[in-house]
């Protein structure tokens with residue numbers, strides 16, 4: 001049989017159909033389909049591993065949330081933004097006469113490059129931490145950064161599902177703090193809108209992962225799935241951390257996994 005091109009009057013339609021079918025299903029993780037979210041919904045059309053590591057253009061896929069009073073803006077997934085806005089509306093109704101503190105965003109989506117910049121400025125001591133890096137071994141600096149910051153490629157902020165609000169000081173949210181009403185409201189109501197606090201008390205997570213962060217909230221319907229997908233991709237070596245940024249060679253293989261998975265059980269499926 002002679003193989004002819006389209007110019008010879010015969011189309012390659014069978015071949016094209018096959019290629020389209022192949023393209024369509026190439027990046028369809030079976031788990032995502034089973035959970036009722038297509039790969040397009042979960043990864044917003046991006047390559048899964050790149051999405052999980054924040055190595056994509058968030059400006060293209062995420063929406064911009066504008067803090068009206070602070071005049072600052074942050075990116076988050078469209079589905080997360082819709083739920084977040086509903087939660088703010090409900091909170092604003094409930095806080096009338098009780099609290100003047102409104103909800104505003106301090107951080108949302110961060111790319112791999114953003115996280116690498118944060119990490120390396122902390123590593124070199126350009127960005128101050130609670131302790132100085134001077135005289136410390138690389139592995140000691142890594143542990144120090146990991147108290148509050150994620151290694152590039154391992155942050156939940158890469159997913160567009162996680163948001164830091166109001167204050168990076170836990171006491172703001174505690175008894176006597178300005179955000180006391182807000183925090184107790186979130187504890188009671190955030191789950192109704194899909195949100196959970198991944199970094200709850202350190203002791204409740206077997207003293208593993210990051211320290212307590214009362215400001216960090218996550219949209220569980222999507223982030224719980226992405227956490228599982230991250231774990232699978234890391235274990236099958238589709239996500240590689242070692243050798244990619246300062247101090248990464250001192251990390252054990254288990255370390256990134258421990259940090260990604262040591263979250264509040266309320267944030268897991």
Ligand SMILES: [Zn+2]
Pocket residue numbers: 107157162163164216
């Ligand atoms: Zn955060």
